[in-house]
Amino acid sequence: MIHTDQLGRRIEFPRPPKRIVSLVPSQTELLVSLGVSDDIVGVTKFCVHPKTIRSQKAIVGGTKKVNYEKIKKLNPDIILCNKEENTKEIVEYLEKEYPVHVSDIFSISEALEMIKQYGDIFDKKVEATTLISKIRLEKDSFDNFVSGVPQKRVAYFIWKDPWMVTGKNTFVDHLLKVNGFVNVFGDKDRYPEVSKEELSTIQDLDLIMLSSEPYPFSEKHIDELKNTTTAKIILVDGEYFSWYGSRLAEAFSYFRTLHEV
Incomplete structure (x- = not known):
């Protein structure tokens, strides 16, 4: 069995893999959804869904170490790795063995x-196809919904000390666009730092989103930014914006x- 990953690398197995180590939390959750939970032998300390997974599997570290x-x-x-969440060094070391x-x-x-690739690799094509169809149906319905919603200019914060936001070339930015939002930092690459002073100069900013991850923003951080901007500030569930x-x-x-706030 020869498969190709999303970097175009060829991977060969004599049979569907039965002992899986997942180094990406969202991909661990996906494996469980596809019905291969029993085949997972190792996960990261950040693999929190389902809640029982870390007590049932060996924890092999984090995503960067x-x-x-x-x-x-x-x-x-x-x-199983991801280009952004895991380091090149981790991949290069592990792929030797x-x-x-x-x-x-x-x-x-x-x-x-x-x-789809997971469905092929783990012999779960029916389950993968069903999940893909459900996501597409949900997105099509949401596209119709959001087409009639007024556009908002937003900033999506992911970190504090330093304050960092989401820019272009990220999955979060893609989902902001799917929502019909205009990312005011969409001209900056990846995850730029931004000062409170810079935030205060942004014109027509409608909404600031403080993500629940990777930094655990809370109500006190809303209070901290209130005097900086006239934009509405809310806490958002970062898993829905970054778990793919x-x-x-x-x-959806x-x-x-989020369009009701």
């Missing part, structure tokens, strides 16, 4: 392609609520 010896003891048939699939996702279409697996099936219902 892993314990290679723990992985070796698990004797995996495949390791194991088949490593790397996802590379900046859009919904690329997320659906990854789901099966969580997309629920994301959540996005509808």
